Structure formats: structure tokens, C-alpha cells
Amino acid sequence: MTRLKKKMVLAIGACVVVVLVFLVGKRRHLGERVSTLGDSKTSSVDSNTNTNGALVNVIEEHHEALLYWFTAAKTGTLPKKGNILFHIDGHPDADDPDDWRKVPLYRMPRNEHELNLMMQQNDIFIQIAAGTGLINRFIWVWPKFDVGGWLHWNNEAYVSMKLEVGIMYQDKGAHPKFELCYCLQSDYFQVNHPCNIATVNRHMPEGIESFPIKRERCLDMTLGGIVEIVSTDKAIELAKSGTWIKESDSVILDIDEDFYACEAVSAPLYDAGMNEDDIDSLSLYIGKILCTDNAKDEMEADRYFQKLLKAVQETLKHCRSGRLGVETCESNHAFTEAVLALMPDMTITRDIMCLPKASTQFMLVNLVERLKRCSDTQLQHIARIGVCMYASPRSTNFNRNKGMVLCKGYNGPMSEKVLYHSTNEQEIAASSRNLQKMLTQAFIPKVVTVCRSVRDGYTPRKEFPLIEEGVLSVLKAVYPDHVTDDTIHYDSELLGGREGWYTRYTR
Template identity: 35%
Template sequence: IASRLKTDVTTVICTSLIGVFNSRRLDHQQLVERARKVAAAHRMANNLQLLPGVNKRHTPVFVVEEHFEVLKHWFDAVKVGVIPQTGNTLLHIDGHSDGGIPFDLSIVPQFRPPKDHHEVVSMMQSNDVFIAAAALAGLIQRFIWVWPAWDIKDHRNESDHEAFDVQVGWRTFYPLKGEPVRRLCACSRPQLQNTNLGSRLAEWECWDHEGENTEPHEGPVISSLNCTLEMTGSVEFVSERKALELLQAGGWITEKDRLMLDVDEDYYGCESSVMPLYQAGLPQSTIDNISELLGQLLCVETVKQEYLADSFFHAVIHTVLNLKMNDCKSGHGHGPCLTNFDVDKALINKIPWFVSSLLAGTFEDLPCSREENSNNILMQAVLRILEDLKVSQLQALDYVGVCLRTAPTNFFFEENSLHVCHGPNTPNQTEVTFHVPEEAENKERTELLKKLLSLLPSHPSVVTVCRSVRDGYTPWRHFGFVENAIFSALKDAFSDVKEESFHFDENLLGGKKGWPDRHK
């Protein structure tokens, strides 16, 4: 499951606090070794050194690219005592619930904290399952999702404040053959209801997870007596306006809540990053062909290599652009125009230069092969596609660039996953609601966010901000404004959030300045 699909209330109730299926089964030892490899390659030593000092002086704010990456910062904060190991309240301000299910539960700590970095890595499976993973480990007891007004149509069957008690545990299943198996079960009920007969608690409704590829509420309904409970918690979904009203009234979030704050930049809006390519008239088949060829030519395993791969692609695009801008059809050039034959010949002559730059110097760690002939063939194939594109299409490709499909810290990270950087969230392959805000709406949402944060009765112990650019959610054209607006809201609302509070994750796409501004 690549994109963060919207889920109905019942699904999110259960999956916000539990994950209950394995859609992908690997040998357990392979999974453990993979976690060890990723953890070894991405030690968080710098974070652990940073946090003790941060705790004494100001609230740490961690800026991440992909949402699952908050887990490493949360559990590092636990290690040094910035936040408690269990029982925290997560205030999640986001355009999406992120209430999905971990792909593989056999490697996720359940009803206990992770023992080490290896287990934290095993929880980092996707951008929409990190909350369930953290809740299963006991870190989160109360989950509050504040959703924006532009997402109203996905809440048309709900009130503006839905609140549920949740219980999670085990049920023993006895197959006809083999040993008994323990399966997760979950119970939920709406919180206290007011009726004409007075206040009363609703009845618990419980489900047994029946097998793979099903949501918890799709399993058989069972008696609560058949679920051996291990943890309790609560889940709330509240509109931004209702959240403001509840905070102004008081008593909703109190000083007793051990608060963690999490803000996604796609709270402001959501737009597929493939749109500049579509608007330039590039078909998905051409985009996919370029991705396929580049994935065979360049083998990228780190964010540093990712940046270099995009720089190489940028140089290739500009070489083609300079020739196309001077061809006889363009009318853009200065001086004698170039025929199609001239452009073709010039690009063929450039192939050895491109290949030699891959085999030595700045880009020498990028090629999948050291064989000059195979690199020549792949380079020629890439140039053939680019040569047939219009100037506007080349400019759109240069703007979007090439990147990894997910950060190397993702537990299911696949090597050789370089592609045209549009993320999985394409219009024909997603159920996600798109919304591109105008400038006035951005300013209005910023003021509302400042009010929300300033009304919190206590400051959060840790703050995480997610960019959501790599996976194609946050509108690129608004990225700079949105991030600065969120940072400003945090500093205005919390006196202990200073400039030095902000820690920019090592896996940010395009580094600290971000992907849309990487060439500036």
C-alpha cells in the first residue's frame, strides 16, 4: 500500500491503535537482518547527543521528510527522558489521519516498548502506519486528529467531533491442525453520550481479526469477554474549527495530558507532484520509461547519492534544452538554428562525456555498472526519449527531478528505486482528496493554527513537522510559505521553541532548503 488512503471512522478507530494483518510475509530472520542493516546504516547518535541539551533549554522540533521517520525521533526522546515511555497524547494536525495498518506485525513490538533501534526501524514501514505502530508499543494512549476544513467531504457522515474509547488485546484461536494461535482483537465504543434519559456509556463492539488482507472491523464480531485486553486508549477526530471551540471552552486537553505535537505540511493542502508533468502534456508511459531507464543506469542507496543523481539528471536535461532551444523549429535561439540532424548528432557526441562523468569524479558512485558499453546504451536510450520532448516538457521534468521512492530508512526500502520524483499519489491511482489552496486561504489557516497552538494549556514536550513532499502530498508551489508559516506559529505559541530548537532530519529530500528550491 503506497499511498495514504482515506479510511472510514470504524477503520481508523481500530487501526489507529492496532495493526492487524500481514500483507507481506518474509522469513523472520530476513526481517531481523534487514532491520539491523538499516539501523546500522542510520544510527541516530547525533539526535541522542542533541536531545539532552535541547531538553534543558527548549522544546525540540524535528523536521522530517516522510512521516514514518518521526518514530526514530520519538523513541530517542524517550531514551533521554524528554517524553514518557507510555501514556502520551498525540495531537496530530494533518490533512490525513495516517491511521493505517503496519504491513507486517510479526516484527512490530506489541504491548511493550521497542528494545533497540532495530525494532524502531521495523516499525518504520510506511507513512500511514506510524501512529498504529507507536500506539501498539504503548507510546500513544490518546490520539487526536485535527482535520482541515478543505477535507469536509470525507467527513460528511460524521459530526465535527468523533470520540471513541478503544481496547486492544489478544484472542486465542484453535485451528483444526497445529498449535493454538494468538490473534489481535479490538473493541471500541463512542465516548459518553447525552440522551433524554441522562448520560450513558454506549456498548462495546469487538472484532476478531480473521486473516490477512482484511480490516479489523471486517472480521467476526465477538464478545468483549473473548478478548484478553492488554491496553486501553482513545481516538478522536475533530475539525479545526471545532478544535478551536473545544480549546476555548477548556477541559478538552489539560495540563495532565503528556502532549506530543505532530504537524504535517499537507494540512494546508494536497496536490499530486506529477501534475507539472501532466500539465506539460507528458504521458505516464513516457514518465515510467524514463524512470525505468534511470533505475537501470543509476543505483542510488543514500540521500546524498539521490541528490547527486538529480544533479546529473539536471545537467543532462539542460544539455538537451540548450540544443532544443536553438533548433530551427523553436524560434528561441540566437544565431544559426540547428536541424534535427544537428541536435541528434550533438547528443550522440555527448554520450561519451556523460558516461565518463559517471565513471570518474563527482558521480562515480552512481552507476549500476562499470561497463562502459552498457552505460552508453542506457544513456543513449534516455537521450532519445528526451530529444523527442518539447521544451516545456523538458522544463517540467527538470523541475520535478529524480529521487528515491522512499527514504533509505524505510524498512521496506528497495535498492535501485530511483524514479521521476512524483510519488505514488497520482490522480488515477489514489482515493486521496486533492486541494490546492489560494494565498488567502493559506494565511487564514496560519492564523487559525496559531490560535489553536496558543490555546493549548501546556507546551508539548516534543514537536515533529513532516514535509510530505517526497510522497507527493504537500503542494510544491506552496512549500516555502507553508513551512515558514508552521515554524512561525510554533515560535509564536511556545516561548520555549527557539531558532535552535529546529533539527532538520538527515534524510530530507533536497536537504534543509527542500526539494522545490534545490536548484536555487
């Protein structure tokens, strides 16, 4: 399913974040675990996670932050209730889950299975975490480039609201159904109907319906909190005040590297003359050949794909030079055999094959035929983009059998659902200075998550190493007694490993 990351209909009660359709009319909807909470699985938090010493945890996709937040709560590093989430991100990540009945509500997850159900996608994890009571104040700091963004089209530097959240039962005969209800107060905008019920309806353009209700119909309103939407400049100003976030506050610090910039990974393919059908067709056959469920095998599969691309380029060169006969060059099967003959050391292993050998061979002919149509420039861009899993293998609905994809991210360059912004070395340095200014406050975070957002195609891949270096350098400078190389943990499912994806074959 197409993933359109992170546009929400204004949401969040810092304990349960509920969508406020009357405030925002658009959103980004993504389509379609911690071993300390239950039995260990291969998809759980890495066995080498140092939950006692790793204050800073570098993750790939943002919903993987739940692993580290709830590990910290389980071990007592983080209170189980009443925390501030200080969210510095190019997007709010506060969309609503498809079904609240599937995840823990009003309580912490009891085991790994429940936490796995919470790991749905990268723009709804904040609501799900808030539904447990983990958060009672949510601060989203939006970047300078997000002028006129989805939740602040009038560019208000600061908006705050108080939400109380509860449950309302809809009469469905023998099967009464509950929905979340909420009451809203704010000094920053007019609220015509303070209490509403929000019903998810994925068939609507906004994805949700909202109906006014009387306050007494909303039961168990023990969840709630403060939501603040803050510009970068205003966050710096508030940080200097010394009263915004206090030393005694329990803070989860959450930084997404797409706060620095956001680019469409597939833009070079379109610039080189490919269209959406061309790109999707490649992914279709890649997904029938290569299947993985962990970052190590993911790299192995990409290495195979890189060798396949080089063999295709070499065979095309031989065809153009006349070294191969016309029959070989025009026959898809003969051409594929010539390609595979150039890579005898790289037979596909069963670990990264989707299907047995004969089926794989059949699909390879189709994939090579499509690569054969590409120009040298297109093949070079395809090689740089590579192939990867379509989502974190920890995601609730991840299925190895869906196969790998061209690692092009969730949105194309023509998407109107994402605000793109490129950056450079000077601007990255300026963004890091701003980050340091807004973090220079009295509090020390209980846990820090730094999200790369590279697999899903938001953080610019070429600039990613410099961006991450900037973020980690800021954390070391602001918290010198707490953040060192020894207290930074790199998640085992990072795309391309610790060093990242863009430089995976050039470092």
C-alpha cells in the same frame, strides 16, 4: 509498488489502533531508527541530532517521526506509556501494518533493529507506535478543505470512541496464529457488535476482514485508549474551553504540512500531454541508471539529471537549427553521444551509479531516447520535478538497488484516493492562524515533529517554504520559552536539504 497514501478503514485505539471496517469502507494503502537504541548505522538518527535541546524536529516522511518519539522516550523526555498524540494532518495516518508479528507489541523497541522494523511506511506508523503502549489517546484534527472526507463524510465536527485492544488466537493446528481483537464503545454512533477480530487480507478491496466475537475471547486487553476525530473549527473551540488537553498531560505534537493543502506533483506533466506510461517509462530507466541511499547523494544524482536534461534540450535545439546532421539526430546512439559531449564535466560517479559503466551507458541511450520525444514544456516540468529516492532510506523495505524515480509523488492527478486542494498566500496565513488558535492551550509538548510530506507528493512544493515558515512561526509564538531557532532540528534526510526541494537550484 504503487503507494496510495493514507486512506484508512477507521482505526486506532490510541494504544493499538485497530481497523473498524463497519465504520469506514475505504482506505489508502501505501505499497510498498534510532542509534540510541542500539548499534549506530548510517540509516540511524543523524549524528547531529540534539536530543536534549531539539524540541521541534523537521522530518521528510511521516514514519520518520518514530525516530524522534522513541529517542525522547529513551532519554526520559517522554514517558514510555500513556501519552496523547495530537495529530494535525490532512490524513489520519492510522492504517494497519501487514504483520503485527514483525514489530514490538505491548513493549518498547529494544534495539535499532526492532525500531527499523517499525519504520514501514508513512500511513501506518501511528498504529505501530501505539502498539508499544506509547500512546493512549489519539486526537486527529482534520483540515477545513477535507469536507466530506473519508472518516467524516457527514462532516461531524467531533467523534470520540473508546477502544480496548487485545489478542485472540486462531486455531491453526500445530501453529496457532494470533490476531488483534478489540472492543469498541462510543456515544457518537451505534455499535452493533462491540467486540471484533480484525484479520488483514490485502486481497480484499478494504484490505481487512472483521468478525464479531465474544468479549471473553479477547485476551490481554491491557492496551486501549481514546480516539478523537475533530474538525479544525471544533478543535479551536475545544482549545478555548481550557479543559480539552490539560497542562498535566504528556503530549506528542505532530504536524503534517499537508494539513495546509495537497496537490498532485505530476499534474503539470499530464497537462503538457504526457500519460502514465510515459512517466513510468522515464522512471524505469532513471531507476536503472541512478541509485542512492542518502539525501546527499540524492542531490548529486538530481544535479546529474538536470545537466542531462539541459544537454538534451540543447541537442534538440541544434537538431532543429540544422547544426547537427540528420544521421546524428535520428540515431539514438549518435544523439546520446551528442548529448553526453555537452556535459564532459559530469561523468556519473560510482556513488550514484546503479551498475558499471557499460550497463549505465546502455540505459542512458534508452533514457535519452525517451527524453528526446518530450516537448520543451514537458522537459521543463520534468526538470522542476527532478529525480529522487522512491522513499525515505530509513524505511524498513528500502532498497538502494531499486533505483531512483522521477520525483512525482505517490498519486497522479486522476487518483480518487486523495483529496486534492490547492492553496495561496492568504489561505496559508489563515491556516496558520487556525493552527495557533488550536495550539493555544495549557500544555507544553514533550516532543514536536513537523512532517514536510514533499517527497511523497502531498504538500504543494511551490508553497512549501511559506507553509513551513508558517508552522514554525506559530510554534515559536505559542511556545516562546521552548521553541527557538536553537531548538529546531532539521533531519539530515530532508529532500533537498534544510531549504527544501522546490528551490534547490534557485535559492
